[in-house]
Amino acid sequence: MTGREMSGPLPPAGCPVSDVDLWSDAVLTDPFPTYRALRDLGPVVWLSGPAMLAVPRFQPVRSILSDWQRFSSADGVAVGDGANRMMGESILTSDPPVHDRYRKPLMDQLSPNALAAMVPEVEATAVRFASAAVEAGRFDAVADLARPYSLTVVADLIGLPSEGREHYPALAERAFNVMGPANERSADGFAALLELRTRTNEACRAGQLAAGRRADQLCHMGRADLVGAYTWPGIDTTVNALGAAVALFARHPDQWARVRADRSLIPSAFNEVLRLHSPVHYFTRVATEPVDVEGVAIAEGSRVLVMYGSANRDERRFGDPDRFDVTRNPTEQLAFGRGVHLCVGINLARIEAHSLLAALADRVTRFEIDGADPSGPQWLVNNTLHGFEHLPVRVVAA
Numbered sequence: 001m002t003g004r005e006m007s008g009p010l011p012p013a014g015c016p017v018s019d020v021d022l023w024s025d026a027v028l029t030d031p032f033p034t035y036r037a038l039r040d041l042g043p044v045v046w047l048s049g050p051a052m053l054a055v056p057r058f059q060p061v062r063s064i065l066s067d068w069q070r071f072s073s074a075d076g077v078a079v080g081d082g083a084n085r086m087m088g089e090s091i092l093t094s095d096p097p098v099h100d101r102y103r104k105p106l107m108d109q110l111s112p113n114a115l116a117a118m119v120p121e122v123e124a125t126a127v128r129f130a131s132a133a134v135e136a137g138r139f140d141a142v143a144d145l146a147r148p149y150s151l152t153v154v155a156d157l158i159g160l161p162s163e164g165r166e167h168y169p170a171l172a173e174r175a176f177n178v179m180g181p182a183n184e185r186s187a188d189g190f191a192a193l194l195e196l197r198t199r200t201n202e203a204c205r206a207g208q209l210a211a212g213r214r215a216d217q218l219c220h221m222g223r224a225d226l227v228g229a230y231t232w233p234g235i236d237t238t239v240n241a242l243g244a245a246v247a248l249f250a251r252h253p254d255q256w257a258r259v260r261a262d263r264s265l266i267p268s269a270f271n272e273v274l275r276l277h278s279p280v281h282y283f284t285r286v287a288t289e290p291v292d293v294e295g296v297a298i299a300e301g302s303r304v305l306v307m308y309g310s311a312n313r314d315e316r317r318f319g320d321p322d323r324f325d326v327t328r329n330p331t332e333q334l335a336f337g338r339g340v341h342l343c344v345g346i347n348l349a350r351i352e353a354h355s356l357l358a359a360l361a362d363r364v365t366r367f368e369i370d371g372a373d374p375s376g377p378q379w380l381v382n383n384t385l386h387g388f389e390h391l392p393v394r395v396v397a398a
């Protein structure tokens, strides 16, 4: 055995090393000081815990995501080897041309044109949820607003039966844990992912899906496997973005006042929310050949942690990066990824978020975080997702 084999993989020459545990509860619930420290260390940092390279700055993250030929998803995009072996081939874990077979049917259903007809339905759902929240006066912006709203939009769009649909968000959230390193959370995530797949397949097999809606269409095309593209990554990502939006507007009432005064700022404001609180912390890629990333030699076969949330706070790209500014319109932010794996649900997520923010802007003059409520605010502890678990708020109605 060579010295290299005995000591496991080693950092590339000259690559800074960090022993931070990105998956500790403390870092997952408040990752931004750690992200900054990693960005300060260099464009590529060796994480000694998982023995893996991490890419915390904006420009290299953008380049890696744009370069599927040299940074492949085909060997999985999770941190842990177990998850990468277990998950098998999927839209997330394939490269072109195989990837096209997964992506094309979903693009056909999720393009702006394909979604145009359902915009009034989403807007009506947004009004219903915003009105109920305002009527309640005090509520949990995650449990009572973002989660049931996002679930309703996605479940109605694809035609999931009403019975049992309430189980999907919690299962999907737990399933996101499989994308992390092997730890207790990822072990639980495997069980959740299995149950999620079983539920989705069963609904398809038992003919419980609303006729003509998107899941039914996919099942009739023999693509029941793609229904999971809605029920897994399609709900909790948006939930976390919407929870973060309410928290930011509660903490920055001046920014909410600007949005209320000018609704054309809503798309820009949502980009800014995603930049500051990117719902996905990380996925990974594997280098298919030796690659130089800003002077660091990445060896063929190296797994690289792509840090979306850190890239979006990079001071090299965004001036005063921790400031929430609804007029900034950071269209280049990377919360939806980039390149061939750019989030296929991006149009749906935007319609959902813009509709809810507009409905709230019509009804709420001010959000206040309810510090007296014993349940929160509380950050989510998840290997992959970033956002709030609980966010008790009070609203002042318009």
Ligand code: HEM
Binding pocket: 065, 073, 077, 091, 092, 093, 103, 110, 229, 230, 233, 234, 235, 237, 238, 241, 278, 279, 280, 283, 308, 334, 335, 336, 337, 338, 340, 341, 342, 343, 344, 345, 346, 348, 349
């Ligand atoms: C704010 C909400 C959302 C965020 C922040 C988000 C984030 C992301 C990110 C970062 C990726 C890229 C993965 C990679 O680089 O490997 C992705 C891909 C994906 N997202 Fe989303 N997502 C959101 C909403 C949705 C929705 C509503 C759907 C439902 C249709 C969805 C379904 C997917 C799927 C199927 C992929 C895989 C695409 C591919 O690999 O080609 N996402 N998402």
